[in-house]
Each structure stands twice: as structure tokens, then as C-alpha cells.
Amino acid sequence: MIKELGIAMPNTVMSTYNRLPVSFSHGEGVWLVDEQDKRYLDAISGIGVNALGHAHPKLTHRIQEQAGELLHSSNLYGVKNQQALADALCALSGMDNVFFCNSGAEGNEAALKLARLYGHKRDIARPTVVVMEGAFHGRTLATLTASGSRKVQAGFEPLVNGFTRAPFGDIKALENIAKNNHDVCAVLLEPIQGEGGINLLPEGFLDQLRALCDKNQWLLMLDEVQTGNGRTGKYFAYQHSSVMPDVVVTAKGLGGGIPIGACLARGEAAELFKPGNHGTTFGGNPLACAAGLAVVDTLQNDKLIDNSAQRGQQLLDGLKERLGKLSGVVAIRGQGLMIGIELAGACGELVQQGLDAGLLINVTSDKVVRLLPPLIINQQEVQQLIDNLCPLIENWVAQRNAA
Numbered sequence: 001m002i003k004e005l006g007i008a009m010p011n012t013v014m015s016t017y018n019r020l021p022v023s024f025s026h027g028e029g030v031w032l033v034d035e036q037d038k039r040y041l042d043a044i045s046g047i048g049v050n051a052l053g054h055a056h057p058k059l060t061h062r063i064q065e066q067a068g069e070l071l072h073s074s075n076l077y078g079v080k081n082q083q084a085l086a087d088a089l090c091a092l093s094g095m096d097n098v099f100f101c102n103s104g105a106e107g108n109e110a111a112l113k114l115a116r117l118y119g120h121k122r123d124i125a126r127p128t129v130v131v132m133e134g135a136f137h138g139r140t141l142a143t144l145t146a147s148g149s150r151k152v153q154a155g156f157e158p159l160v161n162g163f164t165r166a167p168f169g170d171i172k173a174l175e176n177i178a179k180n181n182h183d184v185c186a187v188l189l190e191p192i193q194g195e196g197g198i199n200l201l202p203e204g205f206l207d208q209l210r211a212l213c214d215k216n217q218w219l220l221m222l223d224e225v226q227t228g229n230g231r232t233g234k235y236f237a238y239q240h241s242s243v244m245p246d247v248v249v250t251a252k253g254l255g256g257g258i259p260i261g262a263c264l265a266r267g268e269a270a271e272l273f274k275p276g277n278h279g280t281t282f283g284g285n286p287l288a289c290a291a292g293l294a295v296v297d298t299l300q301n302d303k304l305i306d307n308s309a310q311r312g313q314q315l316l317d318g319l320k321e322r323l324g325k326l327s328g329v330v331a332i333r334g335q336g337l338m339i340g341i342e343l344a345g346a347c348g349e350l351v352q353q354g355l356d357a358g359l360l361i362n363v364t365s366d367k368v369v370r371l372l373p374p375l376i377i378n379q380q381e382v383q384q385l386i387d388n389l390c391p392l393i394e395n396w397v398a399q400r401n402a403a
């Protein structure tokens with residue numbers, strides 16, 4: 001009413017985001033449509049969430065059906081869908097059990113609490129977790145401490161105790177930590193760093209890390225919040241290797257847009273939580289787990305994980321062919337449909353230029369164009385993405401070289 005009268009109102013939403021000047025009314029497949037009916041090719045999927053794209057009929061139907069039956073009953077009682085989704089995730093991952101929550105950060109909190117219980121069980125008075133430079137694990141106090149970015153931490157000191165940091169992918173640094181720090185009980189890392197700039201581990205690193213963890217009785221904990229649920233062309237990214245982690249965290253794509261997170265554990269790590277140790281009101285409710293089940297079923301039945309591998313390769317090859325030799329393009333890297341194009345300087349303006357051209361992309365770590373399209377993307381849409389994105393980057397490079 002006051003707004004209608006033209007009276008300026010303070011923004012009632014806290015200003016934690018720099019939002020782009022667009023909002024969407026609906027979507028279909030890989031397309032989003034704004035309030036003015038302009039269509040955008042969505043190459044970021046709500047930051048890796050809309051694994052099945054927008055308005056996927058199977059996910060929509062399953063959510064509608066569940067909403068008409070039971071939304072929530074609480075973890076005071078049995079939750080059939082939660083059990084079914086836990087069974088499915090354990091079968092897919094080789095893990096033993098699952099704690100459900102509502103987000104990636106909460107999943108990592110559960111993992112960090114497991115690490116502390118495990119450390120105390122080993123009689124370590126001040127259990128310490130090794131985390132990586134460039135990591136991103138969330139915005140709660142423990143997960144922002146675990147994250148390797150001052151930007152995320154600044155202003156929120158005092159940070160949480162019990163972390164030590166190593167360069168990403170440096171096994172020698174981890175061996176040194178093992179020699180010198182006897183409080184370490186676990187290591188937490190992303191198999192591919194997402195927010196940190198699509199950083200891949202060196203070949204064979206996870207095997208070396210598994211051996212180091214076994215030797216020192218450390219838990220190997222993987223943050224697959226962004227890489228999980230088919231994003232890299234396997235259900236989980238560690239499945240590109242023969243390594244089995246002790247703890248795996250996932251979220252994002254699991255609910256296809258309905259908030260859900262999961263912390264999976266195996267072996268000794270799976271025995272640590274006892275009733276009363278951990279909990280959540282909403283985590284694993286019937287609606288969220290129905291969405292998770294629809295996503296997991298559809299990923300499998302529609303062979304979308306294979307699609308992620310194949311379309312990801314098409315995208316990577318296409319981008320390398322068009323952009324790979326340009327000076328100003330530092331690297332084009334990724335796995336499956338998780339791809340980064342690192343440029344030689346800050347390139348945030350490409351996001352707005354993408355919007356103008358009907359393309360949703362993201363820039364992370366200041367100079368890495370990040371692509372996380374829905375896993376349903378087809379061959380023609382990948383080509384369209386390449387054709388729409390490359391001129392923007394070619395133009396960015398030309399302007400930089402002319403300056």
C-alpha cells in the first residue's frame with residue numbers, strides 16, 4: 001500500500017546479496033523466463049541445484065503427490081521416505097548410513113561433529129580437522145572457519161578452534177602435518193573446489209590421501225555438496241577413483257530445488273552418533289525426501305549421469321576449441337557438467353553481459369567463469385551455450401588486449 005503511494009521503504013530483506021536486476025516467473029527444462037517474458041539459457045542451475053532443470057514433470061508430480069499426503073511429521077517418528085532415500089544413497093555410494101539436514105553447511109556441520117566425536121574416542125583432547133586453502137564449506141561459524149577464504153571469514157572472529165590448513169592438492173604438506181600435529185583426527189576437502197574456482201586435484205591424489213588417512217587414523221571426509229548427485233559424471237566425484245571416503249556430505253542437486261542436505265558415513269564413522277548427539281527439526285522430512293527420491297530415480301532411469309559426462313565433454317571440448325588458444329584465457333577445466341574458464345583478470349562484468357544475451361552464468365573467485373548447467377541439457381543446448389558464451393569471452397579478451 002505504502003509502496004503503491006510511492007513512499008520510499010527501507011529494504012525489508014537483509015542485504016546479504018548483490019542481486020542481479022532480474023527475477024524469474026517460471027522455467028522449463030534448461031530455460032528460465034523473466035517477468036518480461038525474456039528467455040534465458042540457464043547455465044548455472046541455481047548454483048548447481050536444479051539438476052533436473054526447471055519444472056521437471058517427474059519431480060513436480062512427486063512433490064505435488066507428497067504435499068497432498070504428508071509434508072512433515074518430525075524426527076520423533078519414523079519417516080518412510082527418509083529411510084527409502086537413505087537406502088538409495090547408501091546403495092549408490094557404498095556408505096553405511098545417512099543423517100539428513102537442510103543444506104550443505106549443515107551437512108558439513110554434521111561431518112565436523114562426527115570428526116570431533118571420533119577424535120575424542122581416540123583420546124585426542126583437542127581434535128583438529130585439516131582443511132584446504134581455497135575451500136568453501138558454508139556460512140555457519142564452523143563451516144566458514146573451515147572455508148579457506150578471508151572474505152567469508154572477515155568480521156566473524158573469533159573463529160572456531162580445531163582447524164589447520166593445507167594447500168589444495170599438496171600431499172607433501174599433508175604428510176608434514178601428520179608428522180607434526182598429533183591432534184589431527186580428520187581431513188575435509190572438496191574433490192573439485194567449486195567456489196574456489198573449479199580446482200581439480202592432481203591425478204592419484206585421493207589414493208595418496210586415503211593411504212595417509214589410514215596410516216594416521218584420520219577420517220577422510222569429502223564435501224560433495226556441489227560435486228555430488230551426478231554433477232561430475234559419476235554419482236559422487238570420488239567414484240572417478242577407487243577410493244572410499246569415511247564421510248561424504250552432499251546437498252544442492254539432491255533435492256532438485258527443495259532444500260535437503262545429507263551426511264553419509266561408513267565404518268567406524270557410521271557408529272559415532274547416538275540418540276541425542278545431533279538433530280534437526282526439518283531435516284529429512286517427507287516432502288524433502290520425496291523430492292530426493294524423485295531426483296535419484298530420474299538421474300538413474302533417464303541416464304542423466306552419463307549425460308552429464310557426455311555433455312560435459314562436449315562443452316569442455318567446444319570451449320577449448322573456440323577459446324583455448326586466446327591470450328587472456330588461462331585455463332579451461334572441469335569434469336562432467338562442472339566447468340570453469342579461468343581468465344587473466346577479474347571478469348565479473350561477464351555475468352551482466354550474459355544476462356543481456358539471454359544466458360545465465362556465474363563468476364567465482366573473481367576471474368573464473370563457472371558453468372553448472374542442468375544435467376538434462378541436450379547436445380543442441382550445449383552447442384547453443386557455447387555459441388552464446390564464446391563471443392562474450394572473445395570480446396572480453398579483445399578489450400583487455402587492446403587496453
Ligand SMILES: Cc1ncc(COP(=O)(O)O)c(C=O)c1O
Binds near residue numbers: 106139190226
Ligand atoms: C562445496 C560446498 N560446500 C558447502 C556449501 C554450502 O552449502 P549451503 O549453501 O547449502 O549451506 C557449498 C555452497 O556453495 C559448496 O559449494
